[in-house]
Amino acid sequence: MQELNVMPETQNVPMPGAAFEPAIVAFVCNWCTYTAADLAGTSRMVQSPNVRLVRMMCTGMVDPKYIIKALLGGADAVLISGCHPGDCHYINGNYKARRRVKLLMEILPRFGIDARRIKLTWVGASEGNEFAATVNRFAAEIKELGPIDTRNLPLL
Amino acid sequence: MPSGIGVYVCHCGTNIAGRVDSEGVARHAAGLKNVAVARDYKFMCSDPGQDMIIKDIREMGLTRVVVASCSPRLHEKTFQKACQRGGLNPFLFQMTCIREHCSWVVADPAEATAKAKTLVAAAVSRVNEHEELYSRVEAVHPDVLVVGGGIAGIQAALDIARSGHKVHLVERGPSIGGHMTQFDKTFPTLDCAACISTPKMVAVAQEPNINLMTMSEVVEVKGYVGNYTARIRTRPRYIDEDRCTGCGLCMEKCPKSVPSEFEEGLGKRKAVHRNSPQSVPNTPVIDPASCIYLVKGKCGACKQNCPSEAVDFEQQERFLDVQAGTIVLATGFDILDPTALSQYGFGRYPEVYTGLQFERLNNAVGPTGGKILMKNGQAPESVAIIHCVGSRDKNHHAYCSRVCCMYALKYDHLIKDKVGHHARVFNFYIDMRCFGKGYEEFYRRVQEEGVTFIRGRPSEVTDQSISVEEDGKLVVLAEDTLLGRPVRVAVDMVVLCTAMQPRRDASEVARIFGVSCGQDGFFLEEHPKLGPVSTATDGIFLAGTCQGPKDIPDAVAHASGGAGQALSLAARGQVSISPTVSWINPDICIGCKMCVGLCAYSAIEFDERRRVCVINEAMCKGCGSCAGHCPSGAAQVRHFNEKQVFAELEGLSQYVSPVRQPAGADAT
Ligand SMILES: Cc1cc2nc3c(=O)[nH]c(=O)nc-3n(C[C@H](O)[C@H](O)[C@H](O)COP(=O)(O)OP(=O)(O)OC[C@H]3O[C@@H](n4cnc5c(N)ncnc54)[C@H](O)[C@@H]3O)c2cc1C
Ligand code: SF4
Ligand code: SF4
Ligand code: FES
Numbered sequence: 001m002q003e004l005n006v007m008p009e010t011q012n013v014p015m016p017g018a019a020f021e022p023a024i025v026a027f028v029c030n031w032c033t034y035t036a037a038d039l040a041g042t043s044r045m046v047q048s049p050n051v052r053l054v055r056m057m058c059t060g061m062v063d064p065k066y067i068i069k070a071l072l073g074g075a076d077a078v079l080i081s082g083c084h085p086g087d088c089h090y091i092n093g094n095y096k097a098r099r100r101v102k103l104l105m106e107i108l109p110r111f112g113i114d115a116r117r118i119k120l121t122w123v124g125a126s127e128g129n130e131f132a133a134t135v136n137r138f139a140a141e142i143k144e145l146g147p148i149d150t151r152n153l154p155l156l
Numbered sequence: 157m158p159s160g161i162g163v164y165v166c167h168c169g170t171n172i173a174g175r176v177d178s179e180g181v182a183r184h185a186a187g188l189k190n191v192a193v194a195r196d197y198k199f200m201c202s203d204p205g206q207d208m209i210i211k212d213i214r215e216m217g218l219t220r221v222v223v224a225s226c227s228p229r230l231h232e233k234t235f236q237k238a239c240q241r242g243g244l245n246p247f248l249f250q251m252t253c254i255r256e257h258c259s260w261v262v263a264d265p266a267e268a269t270a271k272a273k274t275l276v277a278a279a280v281s282r283v284n285e286h287e288e289l290y291s292r293v294e295a296v297h298p299d300v301l302v303v304g305g306g307i308a309g310i311q312a313a314l315d316i317a318r319s320g321h322k323v324h325l326v327e328r329g330p331s332i333g334g335h336m337t338q339f340d341k342t343f344p345t346l347d348c349a350a351c352i353s354t355p356k357m358v359a360v361a362q363e364p365n366i367n368l369m370t371m372s373e374v375v376e377v378k379g380y381v382g383n384y385t386a387r388i389r390t391r392p393r394y395i396d397e398d399r400c401t402g403c404g405l406c407m408e409k410c411p412k413s414v415p416s417e418f419e420e421g422l423g424k425r426k427a428v429h430r431n432s433p434q435s436v437p438n439t440p441v442i443d444p445a446s447c448i449y450l451v452k453g454k455c456g457a458c459k460q461n462c463p464s465e466a467v468d469f470e471q472q473e474r475f476l477d478v479q480a481g482t483i484v485l486a487t488g489f490d491i492l493d494p495t496a497l498s499q500y501g502f503g504r505y506p507e508v509y510t511g512l513q514f515e516r517l518n519n520a521v522g523p524t525g526g527k528i529l530m531k532n533g534q535a536p537e538s539v540a541i542i543h544c545v546g547s548r549d550k551n552h553h554a555y556c557s558r559v560c561c562m563y564a565l566k567y568d569h570l571i572k573d574k575v576g577h578h579a580r581v582f583n584f585y586i587d588m589r590c591f592g593k594g595y596e597e598f599y600r601r602v603q604e605e606g607v608t609f610i611r612g613r614p615s616e617v618t619d620q621s622i623s624v625e626e627d628g629k630l631v632v633l634a635e636d637t638l639l640g641r642p643v644r645v646a647v648d649m650v651v652l653c654t655a656m657q658p659r660r661d662a663s664e665v666a667r668i669f670g671v672s673c674g675q676d677g678f679f680l681e682e683h684p685k686l687g688p689v690s691t692a693t694d695g696i697f698l699a700g701t702c703q704g705p706k707d708i709p710d711a712v713a714h715a716s717g718g719a720g721q722a723l724s725l726a727a728r729g730q731v732s733i734s735p736t737v738s739w740i741n742p743d744i745c746i747g748c749k750m751c752v753g754l755c756a757y758s759a760i761e762f763d764e765r766r767r768v769c770v771i772n773e774a775m776c777k778g779c780g781s782c783a784g785h786c787p788s789g790a791a792q793v794r795h796f797n798e799k800q801v802f803a804e805l806e807g808l809s810q811y812v813s814p815v816r817q818p819a820g821a822d823a824t
Contacts, residue, residue, distance in 0.1 A: 046263050058779045058781070075809075089672065093781050
């Protein structure tokens with residue numbers, strides 16, 4: 001790949017007084033993680049309000065474009081979550097997602113986006129508690145990392 | 157350009173409105189682009205709620221509908237049908253979840269309301285891009301494929317066959333019957349296993365609607381609900397089922413003996429063998445690994461002595477394709493090999509047995525003719541039965557195997573009955589779980605027979621004696637947790653109640669049929685409570701212990717459930733198939749064939765003439781693996797296409813806008 005003149009990610013300091021609340025978009029598969037999110041809800045597991053779910057049928061249909069679009073649209077981070085390896089409703093869509101996300105994590109830093117802003121997890125249909133924990137953990141990590149500043153990225 | 161979106165925000169009593177300002181969300185939605193009307197209502201899923209949508213579609217000419225309420229996994233279909241009744245294509249509808257993902261999990265009302273607003277905005281933005289789609293109606297092939305011929309598969313096959321539908325019953329082993337044929341008695345009634353299973357097995361053999369295929373396995377499944385094609389591989393039996401009369405002369409004359417799998421290694425069988433005279437079919441089978449003729453090319457004693465000329469060493473593996481509209485999986489369970497729990501000495505001490513071995517010791521046609529005898533030919537004076545071996549144990553299986561307590565009680569009774577009342581029996585248990593009909597009564601009865609129950613999981617079985625009473629015996633070391641003190645119990649024989657576990661090849665079988673395995677490794681049902689026999693794959697149902705540990709009554713009930721579901725599809729004769737499959741735009745496709753290799757269902761073919769890829773919609777499941785990777789963007793999943801996902805993200809970006817707002821603020 002051609003060398004790019006990469007600007008480091010600017011750690012944008014939020015407005016004084018207002019604590020930074022990250023915006024996170026999550027692409028989750030219908031069969032496992034979306035179901036787990038439902039279960040977490042039914043079990044009233046309070047979660048950080050920062051995450052917005054986008055329901056996909058399978059993580060295998062998450063085009064890297066969608067992730068980039070979410071980040072450019074201002075999301076501070078993107079979560080992709082589906083069935084455990086071997087449990088994908090469509091046999092192996094999640095393996096394909098894993099390959100794509102891995103690649104994306106290698107490429108995005110070249111454009112100044114910290115790879116930690118993308119996370120791929122497996123949360124099975126019965127793991128409501130794991131879903132809530134994943135959301136809370138990720139939100140805390142991104143809070144720590146600070147806001148994304150897409151306007152200063154060479155991508156735009 | 158579409159216009160006239162109706163947005164409906166549900167209160168769900170106080171489930172949503174208790175935290176989210178549903179009215180405020182509706183007011184906010186009314187200001188969004190293309191929204192013609194936005195309302196909130198107490199219960200959108202109720203009849204008046206649905207009527208509200210229908211009325212608006214008809215009177216205001218709504219062209220699209222958004223409902224914000226519970227999870228679409230619960231009520232998406234309800235509202236799609238309402239749209240349809242109003243005259244709107246059901247795919248011009250989008251549902252967003254503001255209950256499970258919002259009001260129930262966001263603590264702060266202002267934050268919850270803000271989140272609900274962005275979710276609604278995203279749904280409105282997305283619905284603009286929705287397209288009309290039409291479900292396909294396909295015929296359902298009337299035949300049913302049942303895989304596995306244990307008691308569950310037998311029950312399912314009989315239920316289906318008796319309704320007049322044809323069943324292909326595929327059994328891997330030489331006979332049907334499964335584990336149940338290894339038992340002598342069954343709890344809690346103590347009726348003899350063969351007396352209740354043999355009539356069912358014979359009924360299978362005599363049922364004209366059942367095509368029984370033993371020595372067979374399904375190696376490949378193609379198609380979709382209503383139209384499955386299964387490729388079945390049949391291994392050679394080397395004896396012609398049609399000619400063989402089941403006289404058994406071959407087994408008498410065969411010079412080669414090896415340990416018997418059916419006897420759990422306790423007895424021997426010949427190279428040509430049969431589990432029992434009641435096997436169905438009762439044709440023996442020649443085991444190619446031990447048969448002298450098949451290994452070395454000489455012998456043939458069976459062939460010479462067979463009066464019906466049934467022995468055929470030339471038989472080859474055969475493949476057959478069968479068509480079926482639905483499939484019932486009934487592949488059963490394995491038992492855990494307790495060698496891994498080395499503290500119990502299985503394999504090291506000859507008098508340590510598994511439950512299945514003990515069943516054979518009790519079986520009238522087993523290695524001891526039904527007498528409980530040790531390897532030295534003596535009856536044991538004392539027996540320890542260790543419950544939960546590998547079950548309820550975080551190092552092995554977290555779950556309870558659900559039958560061990562009960563068969564342990566069965567053994568208690570059998571020992572007292574067969575060896576005599578003087579025989580001492582010690583049960584080491586964690587909890588007694590006697591939940592079924594008549595089970596607690598059976599427990600009572602056995603307690604009254606003078607059996608000892610010690611609460612505690614043994615730490616070790618050893619032959620190291622520390623007193624003369626222990627000499628030559630096996631000593632079980634445990635802590636009696638009721639008395640809070642360590643105990644040593646010297647016995648002649650130890651029986652391990654080993655866990656029921658998924659079949660060794662469960663994950664491969666799951667892959668062949670496109671179903672999933674749960675975390676415990678058993679096949680995963682569609683819903684733990686409301687869908688225990690269906691799977692996430694349409695037209696494939698589960699029966700018996702392949703779904704999780706069960707006793708016989710539960711396995712049979714589960715199997716009848718699976719059969720009923722398969723039949724309801726077969727009887728209706730048609731099924732509507734979701735149109736949310738993928739499509740490749742031939743004007744954009746560059747013919748790179750990237751998608752062909754990615755499709756797990758072989759649904760994509762390359763059209764040599766046009767030099768583009770084409771999706772067979774009947775085979776596509778709509779997983780989107782192709783769309784997610786298509787470099788030209790030609791492959792798109794209907795209802796999950798790029799425009800729709802982008803629109804949803806744009807709707808969300810009001811909230812994730814780089815011009816950020818402090819938490820809790822209105823995100824408009
Ligand atoms: C030691 C012991 C004692 C028990 N005692 C009792 C009792 O007294 N009373 C009671 O109610 N329950 C008892 N049970 C439980 C009982 O065994 C089960 O409930 C019952 O056998 C379950 O039947 P099944 O048909 O689901 O499975 P199985 O009996 O395991 O049958 C499955 C069948 O499928 C076949 N098969 C597997 N894989 C394939 C494949 N890929 N393709 C084709 N065929 C395949 C197998 O060869 C087998 O014939 C006991 C269990 C154990 C372990
Ligand atoms: S050929 Fe010989 S060894 Fe083989 S089954 Fe027949 S008798 Fe037994
Ligand atoms: S969506 Fe694509 S990859 Fe998935 S089944 Fe259909 S054609 Fe195959
Ligand atoms: S369906 Fe969940 S990852 Fe594929």
